[in-house]
Amino acid sequence: MKIKLIYSLVCFLFLGNMLAQQTPAPKQTQDYSIEGATAHLGNGEVIENSLIMFSKGKIEFVGSAKMKIARMGTVINARGKHVYPGFIAANTSLGLAEIDAVRATRDVDEVGTMLPHIRSIIAYNTESKVVETMRPNGVLMAQVAPRGGVISGTSSVVQLDAWNWEDASIKTDDGIHMNWPNAFSRGRWWMGEDPGLKPNKDYQKSIEEFKDFFANAKSYLASNKSTKNLPYESLQGVLNGSQKMFVHVSGKKGITDAVNTCKELGIKNIVIVRGQEAEKVADLLNANNIPVILERAHRLPNGEDTDYDRPYRAAKLLADAGILVGLGMEGEMERMSTRNLPFYAGTYAAYGLDKEKAVQLITGNNAKILGIDDKVGTLEVGKDATLFISEGDALDMRTNILNEAFIQGRKISLESHQTKLWKRYSDKYKNQ
Template identity: 75%
Template structure:
């Protein structure tokens, strides 16, 4: 190798190291005890002066620090601080794209309309620099979800400190995502059409196409397999109850239609995503035990006659109606904005939802909706030691400053390329 090629190789090595994500934390080898902090368990309960211990990645004790129990391993004094379960983001394309403006980095939307066999987990990038920015805010788990088409594909649930997708996955192929047809449409103003909302004349036609496809898949799975169909086979979990169908839908009529139609096709395990106007069909949702994954509250009302603050109060309205409510992140800048998950929950708290219930929608509730509540979502004996310590309220961006963080008992580094830049330029101005 000549000197020129050597320089080029060293240059690429330096660039690769400078842009690579930090190495995942090693497995827990010694016990950890956290005492003295205020523990927010994620199920609505709070323990003042708490004592929490975990070993081999699992929580072994949750109680009061005044109890006469021997502390084990490394003892962390959390006095004056707050302890929370790791936060869970539903319905996000985190790890499926890196730079929105660079098409080659976007891998969340495949060509086609009916794509139940597309698996997002295969495309999940554990080396994403966006992913590492989640951890300093306490976001440790995410449902990685595809976009596009009528049936987008299959999501999976991952923890955000891993070497590869096989290490990251917590629940593989948990749900198939369907984009329900819009009952309303806007005219194309650039063609001189009226841009106001009006009934979509193709609504029922599009619904019929979707229903026909689902029935064809069911017929295929019932034994009429003339030729192999990967898309139809991918839908088997919807009919045997092993998978959920996440229906991305808004509007009173579309939500009602979606629930009615899916019950008729034999798919009962469904989740409503977005759910604008879900409060108008709260009784239907509750009677069918259907959860709702809301989107971020920071948006305008959908209709002109809605209250200006309805998006901010929706979580409280649905929770008060007895509906299981979670929080998703789909929308503009969704991958980068996922790190703000706790602050979006805090917005719902600011508009009437009890603070512990607001925490619950991004911990226990999301865990239940994603089917991982047996291992995470709350600080509870036997569950994964996925939790963090914050100097203040985790739902307030001014006070959510993490001091310690753990995923499955592994102690995380809270350093990212963003914190490095912050320290770098903070020092610059200190020296001037």
């Protein structure tokens, strides 16, 4: 019996090692110098023939390789290649679900409508097989956000090579996510209604419920709090400005109403998420210093009279209007598709946005919007050495081929279950 038990444990441990994610890289102990690459700094600037040096997880030097300066530690010859800051995916549910068809692996939302106290970071799974597929494309950080309800809960920003959520966290509980009601609804054809768009008769009622919830929270926070109310207490950050309110809304009317309602409630730090038609209210957004996290470009236009390529030009329209724009991943297959983040930015570049501004969408801009630009997002002295080397243009899926990647100076693995399968079957067909 003991022998059977021992064999069972050995098999269990073996399978666990086979199925588990790679062991996270240890802290940086060896200095690195990356020499000769074209450096895309993440702020719109480019340095040809660059030199980037980092030590103990921090960038120590960024400049020209022509400078006569002693190189630090191991020198990586990156001539003909490109260096980028680690890409940041905003507004994802990465790590909150593994297999869409298996309910037990999905932890993206909770029962209820007003849930500001729900913390997505607690459910973040660092062992996710989906998470490890991000790194080979340069996606090294993500904002993990909840879904569902009217107020979904809080998001947190993580780096994607960690033992647990505490290790992963770059910024915990950075903001609360709220789903603004739709101003229009489609008729339910199965109930004999006209299938076209029509005004949502419950729109104003939903707004009033949102306002009432905040009014009650303010009264609670100003009281003696003899009875603890966790949802109300969780709103203190967005009311005093220490947390951001990420309002998921589209349409000119919806965005206008959302901004004015939040201002009325005293919510100071607002971010518009999705933001279709946001360029139509650019003056309102600029006047209130409100950024926009766009959706993926690969989608159909909303209106019947909308230009066919309007979704592809959205980033340029907003950037030209002077709005700070980032790129998020909400939508169908969002967790698996997050690895394609750089290619969605590339689509915006193909439709008029300057290439370096497209890089900014998923580096410097996303870092500013998420409040982590003091640590990451650009290649600057003093910031985390979270960066990667690509053989070519990282926004082009044909040339986004990573050679090296570092998170906080730690040289990370670029292997995933997908790369292992690719090598396995490549070998199979080579031998035929």
